[in-house]
Amino acid sequence: MAAAEPLVFPLGHAMGPFHQQRDAPPAYWVVRLGWDSPLLPDRATADVWALAHGHPETAGRTPWTRTELCRAASAAGVSDPDAVLGGLLERGLVAEVTPGTDDAATFAGTHRVQSLLLGLGELPDRPGVDGIGLLGMPALAQVPLGTYEFWQWGHLWPTLTEAAAGLAEMAAQAPEHAPEEADPVQVLDRVLHELHRLLSVHAVYLDRSLAVADAQR
Template identity: 35%
Template sequence: MSHLVFPIGHYVGERHPEEVQVLRVGVEHRTLTQDEFGVWVLAHGAPVDGSPVWTTDDLLRLAEESELTDVRRHLDELVEKGLLALVPVAGGAEAVAFVETYRLAPMLVGLGNSEADPDDYALGFPQLDEPVAVVPAGSYELWQWGHVAPSMWHTCEVRAKVAADLNEPSGTTEVLDGLLADLRPLLVNSCAYLDLARRE
């Protein structure tokens, strides 16, 4: 069965002479081989028809096109190492556990929206002529405020409260699905990364 797939960790570069790729998760550095790193990169997703859904099937298909080897084995190993998270497409308790376990950390600089396109927001670097990414308002709001919360579950709770205050009550499933959909454009464009939740 295919699952949603999410990369975990902050990429901090290649190390020589070891020739390994290094991710930081929490306060630990974790090393990957080149092939493992290739699978981790593909877990971020690819912009396909604007869909926020990126599954293990999508990853395996793209990996085959990229001629990576032993991809399923690397995928399983990365999950065991805590560098990939798999979430059932249908959500449920495992999706709740995922958002309880991780938090969002932003990267890049917010460039705001424009009069011509007020519903989309740019992220990147002020010195560049073009933004790195243009994301919908929900993703930008998550990028802007998600790191304030100790976990993505706290962000879900805030979203549910705001919806209730606006007389637009949403159940856990709708709020969680919305957050996961808003998360993907940030990961696909390396505007943010997932790290371990802060323990209160």
């Protein structure tokens, strides 16, 4: 059986474009990552980095891989998305991660999640589904309880590894829980597979752990 293609994850929080003059096109785009503010030097790079977040309509159903990202980037007019993606990978602004591997464990131990937007609670017309978004507007993300709890609590831990362990410990305290809900390894695997449902609507962003950020400062 062929190995699964790695998932593609963007790293950092978008700070927006920088215009050197009023009404001029952006000179570059800024990303906040750890203690750094790396720049995306052109539209193609900014577009591919943005597309690494996934697409809301397919997130959770279609794994967001290099193949899917490059297909979407080509459709958006990027002439050589694979080369652009390669440059972002080299700079550490995008990561390729295969859940369940040693590399995934290393990634999870050196990165953290930061939550954005607001929790809207269980949707009245969809029992068991929780919304994330902005007050007074339709939910941008509609997710199962496990994903909602990751969004709600995951940022309190310094790494994704510790977040998965903490969520597993919380689940184990419930009188009725599935075995996989209390297994940190399986929780991390689920988190990685679900991340694009949150990334694609900017409900979270991925950052370096503070320990890594401090070491690179």
